[in-house]
Amino acid sequence: MLNEFIKFSDWSITTLIALSPLVGMLLALVFPKPAENSRTIAWGVFAWSLVPLGLTLFLWLSGGFNPALASVTGDQAMIQQVDRVRWVPFFNADYFVGLDGMNFPLVFLTTALTPVCILAAFRIKQRQNVYLALMLLLESAMLGYFVSLNFLLLFLFWEFSLVPMFFIINNWGGENRRYSAFKFFVYTMAGSVGMLIIFEFIYLATGTFDLVVLSRLAQGLPVDPALLAPKLGAGYSNGATLQSMLFSAVQDVGLTSVLGNSNGTPAAIIFWCIFVAFAVKLAVWPLHTWQPDTYENAPTSGSMIVSAVMSKMGAYGMIRLMIMLFPKQTNHFAPILAIFALASILFGAYAGLAQTNLKRLIAYASINHMGYVLLGLAAAASAAPESLGNLDVAIRTSALNGVQAQMVAHGFSTAALFFLAGELYERTGTYQLDQFGGLRKVMPIFAGIMGVAMFANLGLPGLAGFVGEFFIFRGAWGTQPVITTIAVLGLIVTALVLIRMYQKIFYGPVNHKLTNLPDIKVGDWAFNVTLPLIIVLLVFGIYPKPLMDLSNYAATVMAQVFTSL
């Protein structure tokens, strides 16, 4: 039964990908501290961070992970490269990791960006080895989160990823670092309180933490009763769904007198708890206020990783837990989600216009871009108008594919922008936009690289950012035409925000204090950091097929869930 949708392989390397950074972390910490300006440890950590990337690329290119593989029953994507070991027997919980089309792009994003961020962290002088060790710890926590297929395990990684990020901001951040670190921590923590309680309840009601089993239950697909803890829950019988099991648990407790006798109420409450937890991480309006502070005050490489990868943890959580476990509820509340997305898109864009601080401006542009991600998810889940007909599945699939592409593209372009913002700061000592001016003449290569990153970020055709936005909008037109019409406004304003930023930095009269800034030279350190980012942005902008192929099958299967609702 289990083997029908889980593919064990003789040489699963998922665990190796996710946990190998931990070994590097230990090595970085125990390695005797070299002389002041020595880069031995930094290069060592960098080399180590290439290991997960190499393994991921190997899986991708060698075909060890086949994104188009269907489960034996044909009702879901096959989960591959699985490691499944009993972990906490009395919670019926396994150490269960695996890859499918929904998490593989994000695993690639994480493993690809961490080496870049580590390279960018060479600027850190103070206790560099600890900083780099924390980066590896963070990578491991995030990878663990993306590959976990057990709710308990996923939750542990989710909470644990806060710890290294907290210290990175708190100890190495900018002016307001302590305040920002604490705000970041408390926001995420407070957001997940609801999810913490809810996830305990889900276990009590169903007797399993297994996300694959839960999502099969949610879709009404058959489940092997042996996978559920015997003494818990209302007992699984054929035809039971997650929603009905939750409801019968609520009935057992006698809460129906409070919550009413409607079958869907408990699931709806749980849906919103999960949404809030992940909306905080994704910085969806109105839960975004921690985000500009964090991005502004984190050290450059910290901003890069938190904006490029960590915010995607929210979107991934929505896919894996919200959409997959509560498809009916997502479908029902999709218009509200779309409105939240619209608010993020518009407020992020307009707030970006008002910013005078470069990092805060990029942060607000990120809120705008994450709004598109949420819009894509809402569009994929929305009820489709009759007129769509056969296009229904295609529309939803393209929205989901767009979400994945947007996440990857935004990761690379924002990382590049934050890195270049940090480099500007290193050269000029300020993030204030009105302090710059005319730098194109002083630093032409710098301006060129930043231009590519900026245009990729705002979604210029030919660069990776366009692909995601195009597919999201293509999906969203079909199911949420009104909101999408208004959201287009966001596209224009963001473009305005970013171009205005670019103009203020690189055009206009040259600030006389800044005439002697060193430019980026071909082959120097800063060039090497940005080069891979730019290459990826260009490649996926021109030829996005490999990236889209990764998620396409999983997205199609997921889209079918919504068409059949």
Add this chain to the structure above:
Amino acid sequence: MNFQIADFTRLIPEFLILAIAALVLLGDVLTRWSKGKEALAERTGEAIAMTLMGLGLAFVMVLIQGGFFNWVQIGDWKFYNFSIFQNLRTSGLDGSILGGAFVVDPLTHIGRLIFIGAAFVTVVLTGKAKPSNNPAEFYALILFATLGMIFMTAGGELIMIYLGVELTSIPLYVLAGYFRRDPVSSEAGAKYYIFGALSSAILLFGMSLLLGLTLMNGQTMNATPTSLSSVKTAVELAFANPEGPSQGVAILGLLFILAGMAYKVAIVPFHAWSPDVYQGAPTSMTAFISTASKTAGFFLIYRVLVTGFDAPSIMGTAAIGAPTSFGGWTSLVAILASVTMLVGNLAALPQTNAKRMLAYSSIAQAGFLMLGLVGTQRDSSVSLLMYLIAYTVTNLVAFGILALVEDNVGGTDFSNLNGLGRRSPGLTLLLTVAILSLAGIPPLSGFFVKFYVFIAAWQEGAKWLVIFAVSNTVISLYYYLRFLKAMYFAPAETEEPIKVGFGPGIVMTALTLLIFGLGIVPTWLYGVLEQATIRIGAR
């Protein structure tokens, strides 16, 4: 059933602690006996060293005796331990000695480890406290209290249990009021003593009722009338004949015992003493009272309830509705649990003193703990024991770090914690971990044990209680986060770091790692605890 010479070896840890306590007292007389400052420091140092060595030795002894060390087999090679260890092992495991009064089962071993460990940590924490005129008595009293706790856990018979309770309580009364010059501390001691004496009387009264019951049933030919097994038989007989008067006696006896023990472990409505005592006692002693003493009380309650009163008719069920109705002691425990956590949480909200707030939090934690007592299935028992261990470790860290801060700053109000994150980031981190664990945040042990008692209570049918407890965890988050607010948000008066000695630093760090370890791999204690509960009769 008489005392045999072989029983000596089974009691080695107890004899060892007793001997060390006597040595600490005696050794104090033999050193430079003066009240000068230097002499006092030397005497304190010696007492601490001897106590720590004794406790460490006893800890290792229990590890060996409890069979926590196993043979190592690599291929065909089998590595044996020293033969002396083997002898200790074979004699250490199991058996009811002193005529069944002292039960050496895995539960006792676990209890010994917890109490000896907690005493060790406490002694390390007192290291910097001002030496009084007679430092040795302080440490000897800790040792005596530890001994009493082991007797409480191991007692298989009512008189032994009562002696254990008294042997624990009397030294703790003295220790709570140890700072005689300080009116708050004296008040704490006096209050603890008065409440404690009253509760002992109630406990004793309940025991006498049970003794009457066993004698009345006239089945004393083969068994000690005060042993828990006789109580069990008598209770079963009493309930088999509902017409007779003995059923009422059994219920009364149980109620009085529960009430007496509820005082000791600070369960609402018998909790009023605990905030005052916790706040007034020297902080290291608060750590000891709130962890070891409470754990010993729960072990005792657990053993008495499970071995003496596990007949279904008196156990009842805490489930509301069909098929069985609400009743029996499990329902009483469930009600007490819900009241305890609610009162503890609500009373903790307005506190301004960190120690006092942790006192109320300990009351609330006792409420959560009792979720593991609403039934005697295996999951319930294991989760109760696991919770006790995690709670002990976490509370030791929380109170221990407060003690270290108090040594430097001179108070435990929240204002004293202001800006601690800036002054001593490392120390603050440890306290943060402990606080988050108490609040039940994954991946810390506090989360796992809380969730485990929820599951256990759910399986026992007390689903309403689980929902109630879950909503209580949300209340508790608020006041736990106040710690973080003070430590990270509030501005510091000085930037001067908190001075922490080497010993306390190491011990606190080790315990914090244990909080993580028990969280990420919660299974490694499971086997041992399961054995303990099977042996004691959990189903």
